[in-house]
Amino acid sequence: MLAVLIVVPLIAMALAFALNGGAATASAEPSTTDFQYVTVEPGQSLWQLAESIAPGADPRDVISDLVRLNGLQGSVVHPGERLAIPAAYAG
Structure with a gap:
């Protein structure tokens, strides 16, 4: 149970970071x-x-x-x- 409480927030943070990082990269390159x-x-x-x-x-x-x-x-x-x-x- 303790492992789930630690892993779930880490996965959520990693996902949020990946989504925000991808958006910043995409907008930095002009079409x-x-x-x-x-x-x-x-x-x-x-x-x-x-x-x-x-x-x-x-x-x-x-x-x-x-x-x-x-x-x-x-x-x-x-x-x-x-x-x-x-x-x-x-x-």
Whole structure:
């Protein structure tokens, strides 16, 4: 009887931990269907891309969001690169 009183709460805690841990992992990975994408054209800079994506926003903010979302190492982009557009600027 004592073993049941110890094991049942442990199983319940393990199950709760597994369910919460799984939910956190699933929400941390963005789905590719949640984003719109744009392909960088030859001669196009990230600044120009930011201005075309969000004409009313400060291009520096848009560039920062693009760099962060796409995991870019800097602000240099190359023709043919496919970049996800932050949801705030997707129209």
